[in-house]
Amino acid sequence: MDELKQLFEKKIIWQAVEQGGIEFIAEVAGIKCELRMNDFPDEPLYTIKYKGKKMDFDDKPELWDIPLS
Numbered sequence: 001m002d003e004l005k006q007l008f009e010k011k012i013i014w015q016a017v018e019q020g021g022i023e024f025i026a027e028v029a030g031i032k033c034e035l036r037m038n039d040f041p042d043e044p045l046y047t048i049k050y051k052g053k054k055m056d057f058d059d060k061p062e063l064w065d066i067p068l069s
Helices: 003-007
Strands: 023-028 031-037 046-050 053-055
Touching: 003 046, 003 053
Parallel strands: none
Antiparallel strands: 023 031, 031 046, 046 053
């Protein structure tokens, strides 16, 4: 399974880069992981970057904790 898709099955607690922002970071297996909220519905809701790869998606994995306020 692709490393990015494996992240969807992990408990990840994201931290906002700035309060009320649209960019988040987390550490997964000792490596920085980035998450960005995009201009939905014109773009996919999220973009994740990990180990030099990126992927767009719309549905937040249930195990992820993203501070949206």
